[in-house]
Amino acid sequence: MSRRIDRINDLLRDEISLLLSRQIKDPRLTGVISITSVNTSNDLRNAEVLLSVMGDEDARRTALDGIQSAASYLRRELRDRISLRYTPFLKFTLDDTLEQAAHILQIMDNIRDEQPQEPPAGGGDPSNNQSASNPDD
Secondary structure (H helix, E strand, O other): OOHHHHHHHHHHHHHHHHHHHHOOOOHHHOOOEEEEEEEEOOOOOEEEEEEEEOOOHHHHHHHHHHHHHOHHHHHHHHHHHOOOOOOOEEEEEEOOHHHHHHHHHHHHHHHHHHOOOOOOOOOOOHHHOOOOOOOOO
């Protein structure tokens, strides 16, 4: 990916976040919604916007439906705010990387809890300690 597309992705993410927080008044968009990333195609005509929504699955789907219904409005506003030859069509998808990371951490915690606890090295029974450097040997 080129630096230009990276900069456009960051600009789109910032502008969409501002529009969502200040201008979209949809009751389905209550709660914490954040734009985690934007992936623009090489021709700059399409952009996938990844959303992170706090809440249960029903709240996430409702927020996604609300944002998708505002996609044409968001595109029109972006056209006025950003100077690009083509304003990309926006496709919104839910970003579940936070849930995946939490699930992986939970699995790691379960594995750690299932392993037997070993005593720390060198702090065991003093009767088993033998001197490795005995000059009389």
